[in-house]
Amino acid sequence: MSLLVSSHPRSLYHHCWAGRKSLKTCRSRSSTTLSIHAQIGTSARPLFDLISDIEVVPANVASLYKRILSRRSRKTPSHELQKDSFGASKALAIWVCDSLEKTLLWVFADHSTVDDDAHDHPSDDNNKPNPHFYLDGYYAPVDQETNPTSDLPVSGSIPECLNGEIVRIVPNPRFNPIANYQWFDGDGFLHGLKIKDGKASYVARFVQTSRLQQEEVYGAAKFFKIGDMHGMKGICFGLVFLLRIMLGVLDISNGFGTANTGLVYHNNKLLALYEADKPYAIKVLEDGDFKTMGRVNYGSPTDYLTAHPKIDPVTGEMFGFYYQIVSPYLTYQVFSKEGVLMESVPITVRDSVVMHDFAITENYAIVMDLSLVIKFKNLIHGEHLIKFDPNKESRLGLLPRYAKDDSQIRWFTIPTCMIFHNANAWEEGDEVVLVSCRMQRRNFTMWKEYFPPTNDMDLESPQLYEFRLKLDTGQVTQKHLSTLAIEVPRINEYYIGRKQQYTYACLYDDMIDKFIGVVKYDLSLEPHLHTRDLRVGGNIKGVFLHGKGRWGSEAIFVPRIASKEILEDDGYLICFVHDERIGNSEVVIIDAKTMASKPVAVISLPSKVPSGFHSTFLSQEQLDIQS
Numbered sequence: 001m002s003l004l005v006s007s008h009p010r011s012l013y014h015h016c017w018a019g020r021k022s023l024k025t026c027r028s029r030s031s032t033t034l035s036i037h038a039q040i041g042t043s044a045r046p047l048f049d050l051i052s053d054i055e056v057v058p059a060n061v062a063s064l065y066k067r068i069l070s071r072r073s074r075k076t077p078s079h080e081l082q083k084d085s086f087g088a089s090k091a092l093a094i095w096v097c098d099s100l101e102k103t104l105l106w107v108f109a110d111h112s113t114v115d116d117d118a119h120d121h122p123s124d125d126n127n128k129p130n131p132h133f134y135l136d137g138y139y140a141p142v143d144q145e146t147n148p149t150s151d152l153p154v155s156g157s158i159p160e161c162l163n164g165e166i167v168r169i170v171p172n173p174r175f176n177p178i179a180n181y182q183w184f185d186g187d188g189f190l191h192g193l194k195i196k197d198g199k200a201s202y203v204a205r206f207v208q209t210s211r212l213q214q215e216e217v218y219g220a221a222k223f224f225k226i227g228d229m230h231g232m233k234g235i236c237f238g239l240v241f242l243l244r245i246m247l248g249v250l251d252i253s254n255g256f257g258t259a260n261t262g263l264v265y266h267n268n269k270l271l272a273l274y275e276a277d278k279p280y281a282i283k284v285l286e287d288g289d290f291k292t293m294g295r296v297n298y299g300s301p302t303d304y305l306t307a308h309p310k311i312d313p314v315t316g317e318m319f320g321f322y323y324q325i326v327s328p329y330l331t332y333q334v335f336s337k338e339g340v341l342m343e344s345v346p347i348t349v350r351d352s353v354v355m356h357d358f359a360i361t362e363n364y365a366i367v368m369d370l371s372l373v374i375k376f377k378n379l380i381h382g383e384h385l386i387k388f389d390p391n392k393e394s395r396l397g398l399l400p401r402y403a404k405d406d407s408q409i410r411w412f413t414i415p416t417c418m419i420f421h422n423a424n425a426w427e428e429g430d431e432v433v434l435v436s437c438r439m440q441r442r443n444f445t446m447w448k449e450y451f452p453p454t455n456d457m458d459l460e461s462p463q464l465y466e467f468r469l470k471l472d473t474g475q476v477t478q479k480h481l482s483t484l485a486i487e488v489p490r491i492n493e494y495y496i497g498r499k500q501q502y503t504y505a506c507l508y509d510d511m512i513d514k515f516i517g518v519v520k521y522d523l524s525l526e527p528h529l530h531t532r533d534l535r536v537g538g539n540i541k542g543v544f545l546h547g548k549g550r551w552g553s554e555a556i557f558v559p560r561i562a563s564k565e566i567l568e569d570d571g572y573l574i575c576f577v578h579d580e581r582i583g584n585s586e587v588v589i590i591d592a593k594t595m596a597s598k599p600v601a602v603i604s605l606p607s608k609v610p611s612g613f614h615s616t617f618l619s620q621e622q623l624d625i626q627s
Contacts, residue, residue: 093247101240108233134183138551138580139611141172146607148287150201156601158198159572161560164619165284166193168576169272170612171260174212175221179237182227187212188259188272191609193587194288200603201288207272207280208292210254223256229385254295262307263616266318267339268627273307284623298341308357313494319360325352325374332365332399347406354386359425359434360497366425366434367397372418372442388441390416398432398469412469412476418442423489426499432469437462437487461485461510481527485510486519488554494564502569504555515552517545518573520595542595549581556615557592569593576609585609
């Protein structure tokens, strides 16, 4: 098969632009499936033949994607690749893909080019989108790992119950993105604080994913990014990614996830999680350092795991799910206490949707078929692959925890919305109660890399809601619990799936997209729905503010005694805080019972901890029995 690539960028540009201008859609007489017909210049045509013939039909794209993901053959494991081992054919393949990518960057240069100093020059015009929002300021990645550093400065006294390791995971790109960048695109990066007898040490390491190891070999970003999934540009960069796979430049047989989103401890293993991949096992060493043990295979080549599995505190079982852009769109999972995949249940839904979280009770799992939809045809229309659809029905699905198939699922229609995180769920008589951070809408491209903040951000703000699913009538009620903008709610995890009284959540300033404090809710009290009122009252039992120019992270709850026998709120909240004024990061420990404005302890860190996603705490007992 021959490769024909113009040696002059402008020549290839004309071929690409001709295809771009002649892009058109049509409807088949026998189907409403959209087709794209791109007329490519003859000299460039053989190159595109490598990708498809190029008549792209969304269903065929999905089929192609599925076939590529199922590839299992590989000549050389990614961790054994060396630059100097590339043969002539592979070197040519690399050059072809890189040249095509550079040409596409030139074609779309007005809104896709990223230079080496991108995160040193944020947009100064508030009326224009900042495509590098998640590479600037608090979000800016750190440049290097940090070896274990002991005897950190401590203000106050670290409680004895915190002997163990606090772990936070953030998206931290190892290499500058070639085109656009979205927050979810960064490589998984672990920040750890080891505590022993009142003393603390810190370490920071990349999760050694297959994706990262391959890009380390090339010394540059090569994998397709969520930030690129927009319009014609997204189609073009997606095809370059597929070409790299077909030509053996990239190997996805060990997945292509970044392990950058969630953390869970199950079956004596700490797992780093990502929406579209299997988890990576992480071992915490004696000095608090991290060692990536590899990708965890639960026995099925296609079963991934959500970033938010739930561990039943009584049975020790783990419940999870995953969603994907090809059918079946949603799959529910049950894992034994020993980490064995017991059930994998496909759930029938009409569309592929973003389902970041779910919930369990003692007898049910609650899945969410909401309105943030993933559709290939969005790209054809010049939109992002992921788009909020206000006309799509939003539903909560109630499935028995040990169901063998989805025949027993019951669907409850709720007002159109998006939910990224749930606080908890439980059963109360003939009702199932779900407490969530609900948004009236969430346009994926409204995130700051595309548009600046606007005055109607209340529609995008996550706020606390309660849903009651009535088993006898099939009806559902929705109750507004707070008008504060809050996210990443946490509870005492001994109450997962059981009725709890207290919920803690990060106070969110949606105009600057940062967490400014922590709020404690008492769900047994009626709310006072004052707009953005930070005063204690109603169901707000306490507010802890980080201070001017100080941005926080998810606040995890650690009980004073590892038991359900003590008061539910008898414990501590732990969060990483960054002071952007002076560039220092800290770990702040808050009294979860009193929510006093003075922290119990503050530990100064030797390195910046940028904004990220989720955290967890591993007790010394858990560290001692790691497998």
